[in-house]
Amino acid sequence: MKYKSSTHPVLGKIIAINGSVIKVEGFRDQSVGDMVNVSTKLNLIGEIIKIVNKIAVIQCYEDTSGLKLNATVENYRYPLSMELGPGMLTMIYDGIQRPLEKIAEISGDFIARGLRVPAIDRRKIWEFHPAVNPGDYVSEGDIVGTVQELSLTHNIMVPPGISGKIVSINSGDMRVEDFAYSIEKRDKTIEKFSLLTRWPIRKARPYKKRFIPSKPLITGARVFDLLFPVAQGGVVAVPGGFGTGKTVVQHSLAKFADADVIVYIGCGERGNEMADLLNSFPSLEDPKNHRPLMDRTIMIANTSNMPVSAREASIFAGITMAEYWRDMGKNVLLLADSTSRWAEALRELSGRLEEMPTEGGYPAYLATRLSNFYERAGFVQVLGKGNRFGSITIVGSVSPPGGDFSEPVTTNTKRFVKAFWALDARLAYARHYPAVNWTDSYSLYDNLEEYWEENIEKGWQDARKTVNSILSKADQLESVAKLIGTENLPPDQQLTLLMATVIKDGYLIQNSFNQNDMYSSPLKTMRLALLFLKFYHKCEKLIKIGVPIFRFKEMKCLNALRRARLDFHSNEVEKMTQLGNEMDDEFSNLEKQYRS
Amino acid sequence: MSISYANISSIMDPLVYMKPLPNHNIKNGSVVKIKTKDGEIRTGQVLTVSKDVVVIQVVEGSFGLTLGTTQVTFLDEVFKVGVSREMMGRRFNGIGEPIDGGEPILPEVLLDINGEPMNPVTRDYPRDVIQTGISSFDTLNTLVRGQKLPIFSGQGLPHNRLVAQIVNNAKVRTNEPFVTIFCGIGLLAEQALYFQQKFEERGSTKVISFINLASDPTIERLLIPKVALTTAEFLAFQHDMHVLVVLSDITNYAEALREISNVKGEIPARKGFPGYMYSDFASIYERAGRIKGKKGSITQIPVISMPNDDITHPIPDLTGYITEGQIVLSRDYHQQGLFPPIYPLSSLSRLMKDAIGKENTREDHADLSSQLYACYSKALEIRELESIIGTESLSEIDKQYLTFANLFEQNFINQGDSERPFEKTFNLAWKLLSIMDRSELIRVKREFIEKYYVENVDINSIY
Numbered sequence A: 001m002k003y004k005s006s007t008h009p010v011l012g013k014i015i016a017i018n019g020s021v022i023k024v025e026g027f028r029d030q031s032v033g034d035m036v037n038v039s040t041k042l043n044l045i046g047e048i049i050k051i052v053n054k055i056a057v058i059q060c061y062e063d064t065s066g067l068k069l070n071a072t073v074e075n076y077r078y079p080l081s082m083e084l085g086p087g088m089l090t091m092i093y094d095g096i097q098r099p100l101e102k103i104a105e106i107s108g109d110f111i112a113r114g115l116r117v118p119a120i121d122r123r124k125i126w127e128f129h130p131a132v133n134p135g136d137y138v139s140e141g142d143i144v145g146t147v148q149e150l151s152l153t154h155n156i157m158v159p160p161g162i163s164g165k166i167v168s169i170n171s172g173d174m175r176v177e178d179f180a181y182s183i184e185k186r187d188k189t190i191e192k193f194s195l196l197t198r199w200p201i202r203k204a205r206p207y208k209k210r211f212i213p214s215k216p217l218i219t220g221a222r223v224f225d226l227l228f229p230v231a232q233g234g235v236v237a238v239p240g241g242f243g244t245g246k247t248v249v250q251h252s253l254a255k256f257a258d259a260d261v262i263v264y265i266g267c268g269e270r271g272n273e274m275a276d277l278l279n280s281f282p283s284l285e286d287p288k289n290h291r292p293l294m295d296r297t298i299m300i301a302n303t304s305n306m307p308v309s310a311r312e313a314s315i316f317a318g319i320t321m322a323e324y325w326r327d328m329g330k331n332v333l334l335l336a337d338s339t340s341r342w343a344e345a346l347r348e349l350s351g352r353l354e355e356m357p358t359e360g361g362y363p364a365y366l367a368t369r370l371s372n373f374y375e376r377a378g379f380v381q382v383l384g385k386g387n388r389f390g391s392i393t394i395v396g397s398v399s400p401p402g403g404d405f406s407e408p409v410t411t412n413t414k415r416f417v418k419a420f421w422a423l424d425a426r427l428a429y430a431r432h433y434p435a436v437n438w439t440d441s442y443s444l445y446d447n448l449e450e451y452w453e454e455n456i457e458k459g460w461q462d463a464r465k466t467v468n469s470i471l472s473k474a475d476q477l478e479s480v481a482k483l484i485g486t487e488n489l490p491p492d493q494q495l496t497l498l499m500a501t502v503i504k505d506g507y508l509i510q511n512s513f514n515q516n517d518m519y520s521s522p523l524k525t526m527r528l529a530l531l532f533l534k535f536y537h538k539c540e541k542l543i544k545i546g547v548p549i550f551r552f553k554e555m556k557c558l559n560a561l562r563r564a565r566l567d568f569h570s571n572e573v574e575k576m577t578q579l580g581n582e583m584d585d586e587f588s589n590l591e592k593q594y595r596s
Numbered sequence B: 001m002s003i004s005y006a007n008i009s010s011i012m013d014p015l016v017y018m019k020p021l022p023n024h025n026i027k028n029g030s031v032v033k034i035k036t037k038d039g040e041i042r043t044g045q046v047l048t049v050s051k052d053v054v055v056i057q058v059v060e061g062s063f064g065l066t067l068g069t070t071q072v073t074f075l076d077e078v079f080k081v082g083v084s085r086e087m088m089g090r091r092f093n094g095i096g097e098p099i100d101g102g103e104p105i106l107p108e109v110l111l112d113i114n115g116e117p118m119n120p121v122t123r124d125y126p127r128d129v130i131q132t133g134i135s136s137f138d139t140l141n142t143l144v145r146g147q148k149l150p151i152f153s154g155q156g157l158p159h160n161r162l163v164a165q166i167v168n169n170a171k172v173r174t175n176e177p178f179v180t181i182f183c184g185i186g187l188l189a190e191q192a193l194y195f196q197q198k199f200e201e202r203g204s205t206k207v208i209s210f211i212n213l214a215s216d217p218t219i220e221r222l223l224i225p226k227v228a229l230t231t232a233e234f235l236a237f238q239h240d241m242h243v244l245v246v247l248s249d250i251t252n253y254a255e256a257l258r259e260i261s262n263v264k265g266e267i268p269a270r271k272g273f274p275g276y277m278y279s280d281f282a283s284i285y286e287r288a289g290r291i292k293g294k295k296g297s298i299t300q301i302p303v304i305s306m307p308n309d310d311i312t313h314p315i316p317d318l319t320g321y322i323t324e325g326q327i328v329l330s331r332d333y334h335q336q337g338l339f340p341p342i343y344p345l346s347s348l349s350r351l352m353k354d355a356i357g358k359e360n361t362r363e364d365h366a367d368l369s370s371q372l373y374a375c376y377s378k379a380l381e382i383r384e385l386e387s388i389i390g391t392e393s394l395s396e397i398d399k400q401y402l403t404f405a406n407l408f409e410q411n412f413i414n415q416g417d418s419e420r421p422f423e424k425t426f427n428l429a430w431k432l433l434s435i436m437d438r439s440e441l442i443r444v445k446r447e448f449i450e451k452y453y454v455e456n457v458d459i460n461s462i463y
Ligand SMILES: Nc1ncnc2c1ncn2[C@@H]1O[C@H](COP(=O)(O)OP(=O)(O)OP(=O)(O)O)[C@@H](O)[C@H]1O
Pocket: A240, A241, A242, A243, A244, A245, A246, A247, A248, A249, A399, A433, A434, A435, A510, A511, A512, A513, B320, B321, B322, B349, B350, B351
C-alpha cells in the first residue's frame, strides 16, 4: 500500500471469510474507514466498515477466493482516500482509483489481484507557476500556483484546514511528489506540500457557500434542453428498464454536455460499453472549443464482473475527484451509470453483514447513503480568496427491476433529485429514442428562463409551454380518436394530433448515431422549435378560413420540417431560416387559394 | 498439504457444516474431497469459513453423508479444470469429465474456473459479425463476435430447434477457426439426446458439449457455465479461435442459484432469488468479448425460458440488463406455425450498428434493416385499423403494406430449417420492400433504392 513505507501497521488476523466480507481480530488500534492490507501474501485492499466487540468487519475490494483463515491483516490507520493532483484527466480508473491502463501493463488482459499502482503518475513532469510569494498569508482553498494540464488550468490549492504564511515556494518543472511549497502554520510548525494531495472518499470536501443553481447545463439533447432542463449544479435521475436508452443518454452527455470536466462512472455495467466509449472518444472533440473530448474526462470503469465492494466505492471515488475540480472553480458533470448497481452492491454487502433488511432486501440506510452522494452536487462558492464559483451536476441512471418505478431505489432517488428523465419501454420498443416519457418526466429547475432568453434565443419559455400543451392535449385526444376515428374530430383537435406526431418524430426523437442529429446546439434546438411553432400557428390561422387538415399534411415544408433534424447540422442554422421562408411562401399560396 | 476431518456437525443438502481445527488455515473457495463410509469419493468446495464453522457445498449433494464416519479432506487449492484443444467434438459433464465414453483428455493447462475479470481497457469493441443463416437474426438483429445476445423464449416454444439450427449453421465468413461450445444446463434427458442427434447429423466435430441433466446434481448446474467459459477463454484467447457459447437454459441455472441460496439461509430479493443474482449473471455473461491484439472472440447466446412468458421476471429482466440486446420468441407466431418465431419488434441487437455495412455484410444493411422494421411496424398498425374499419376503406398504399406484412411473415420470418447466407437474405428483403412504392422507402438512401429496388416485383417469386 502506498502508505506502507511511512508507518508501521497494526496487525490482526482473519477469523471469518464470507464472500467479500471478512472479520479480523487483534487490531490494537482501529477506526471505521481504515484502509487495510488483507493477507501479506495476496495483498488485497480492504476497508473497515464496522467494529463489533473489537472485531473489525472489513469489506474487501478484491475477490477473496484463496484467502486463508488466520492470515495477517495490516492496518495502516489511514482512511480510504483519493489521490488528487495533476494527471487525473484522461485516466481510466477502477472503483478505488487504480489506473486500469497501468494494471493492464502489469497483469495483462485480465485484472489480477493484489496490485498496487498509484493513481497519479509519479514520473510525469509538470511546470508549476507559483501565484504567491514567501511571506504571503494563505488559507484553505487559496491558489498558490497553477499547472497547465492539457487545455485546463489546474489550480494548486491550499488543502482544507490549512492556513498560515508561505515559507518557501518552488517553480518550474516538478513531479507530483516533489516539494512545491511550505506553510508556517499558526502553531509555528512548518508543513511541506507537493502538487499531490489526498482526500477520504466518504467525506464531502468543504466549500464556502451554496447557491441555488440558475444557469442551465446545456446537454445537446433537445428533449432535455427544451422540456426537462437541468441547471449547472443540479441533480437528475434517469430511470428506465433495460434497453430504454439510459447508457446512450449518459454517453451523449459525456460527449456533448457543456461542462469543463466530466467524471464518467461505469458502475456495475458492461465492459463492451466502456470499450465503446474509449473507442469513440479519441476521434471526438468538444463541440465548444474543439479540444479532444478525452482531455476533459476522467473515467471510472468498475464493470459488473469486477468486485462489488469496489462498485460500492466507485460512486464516492468519482464524486471526490469531481469535488476537487469543482474547488478549482470548474463546472463538473458527474455521470453515474447505474446507481441501481451501486445500491445492489450495498444490498449484497449488507446481506453478508447479516443486517436486518427493509423493502426489497435493501438496508435501512439506503436513503441516507443515496443522499450522502446526491447532496455532494451543487453550485457553490468555493473556498479561498476571490469570488470563485464551481459546480457539480450529477446525472445518475436508475435501473428498476422489471422497469417498475415504485421500487425502493427509484422512489428514494426521487427524493433527492430535482429533474427526472423517465425512460419508457413502450417508446423504446417503438424506436422513439431518447425514450423520454413526456408525462412522467419533470424538471423543477424553473429559473433558467432568463438565461435562455438572454443568452441564446428569445421564445424558450413560450416554446416549452406550447410543445407541452400540444403533447398533453394529444394524449387526451388519442383515446377519443381511436373510438370515433381521427377524421371525425373537429379541425383544431385534428391539428393538435398532427402536431404531436410531427413534434415527436421531427423534434423529440434524436438519433445518437446520426452525424447531424447526435448533437443539437442550443441554437438549433431553439430555431427548430420555433419552426414547428411557426408551422403550428400558421395552420391554426388557416383552419379558421376552412383549410382542411389534409392540405397541411401534403405540404412540402412539412416534410422538410420533419427531416430538418437529420438534414441540418448544428452549424447550418441559416438553412433553417431558409426553410422558414419557404414555409411562409407555401402558406401564403395556400391562403390565397382559400381566400379567393 | 491436506488435512482430513471426520467431524461434520450438520448436513443440509447440498451443504455440510463443520468446525475447523484451531491452527488450520482453511482456504476460502478451496476444494475438498469427501469420502463416504462406503468409500465413494465426492467433491466439495468451501463456501464460507470462520474459526467456528466452515460451510462446504458438495457437488454430488450431501445425501447419504453421515456425521461421524464421513471423511473430509481439504486440498488447499481452488476449483480448476483441465482444458485442451483435443476437447473438440467431445462431450463432458459439469466438472469437465468426458461422458461420451471416449478417452480422458490430457489437459494442456489447469485453469481456475472463475477466471478473472477482463480489464475494460484491454477490451476491443466488437465489430465483426457471425452469420447464423437465419434471416431475422442476420438482417434485423445481427450477431456480433464478442456480443452476448440472449434468446427469450417460453415454455413449449421451439427454442431447442432454433438453437440446434444456430449451432449447425453459424459461421464466420473470414476463414478463421470457429468453434461452438454447447452448454446444457438442467436439460431433460430427451432434450439432451435431441441435441446430440442434431449435432451428429451434421457430423459436427466443431462442437464441444458440456451437459448437465435435470437429474444431475444441482451444484453442477452452477459450475457448468464456468467450466464451459473457461474452456472458451482458453480456445479464444490462447488459440485464436472464434468461440460461440450457447447456454441453455439459464432459467435452470437461476433456479439452482435460488435453491442453494435458500439452503444457505440468505435474504432473498425478488421472487426468492438472491440479491446478488445480477452480479452472478454478470460473472457469466461478461466473459463474452474480444481483447485488443488477440484474434479470437467469445460470443454468447444464453437461452432463457421466461416463466409465464413474463419478460419482467427477474431471470429475463436481470439478463436483459447485462446482455447487449435480446431475441424474443413470439407465442403468436408459433401458433401460426411460423419458424423460427422470432418477433422482430421486441428483438434488438445493440452491437450491430457498428458491425454491419460495406466491409462486413453489405453497404445497404443498416438502411435495409431499419426500413424492414419501420414497414412491418406500420403494417401492423394498418392491420389493426383494418379490423376496425374494414379492408374496403384502406388506401392502395395501405393494402401494399398488408401484402408486405403477410409475405414478410410467411417467407422472411418463416424460413424453416433452411440456411440463408447474408446476400440471399438481403435480396429477399429487397423483393419484399419492392412490394411497396419507392416513395414509401424513406429510411433507405436513394442510391440503394436505385441499385436494389425490384421493379414490378412478382409476389410469387418471393420466397
Ligand atoms: N438516442 C438514441 N438513438 C438511437 N438509438 C438509441 C438511442 N437511445 C437508445 N438507442 C438504442 O437502444 C439501445 C439500448 O440503449 P441503452 O444501451 O442506452 O439502454 P439502457 O437503458 O442503458 O439499457 P440497460 O439498462 O440494459 O443498460 C441502444 O443500443 C440503441 O440501439
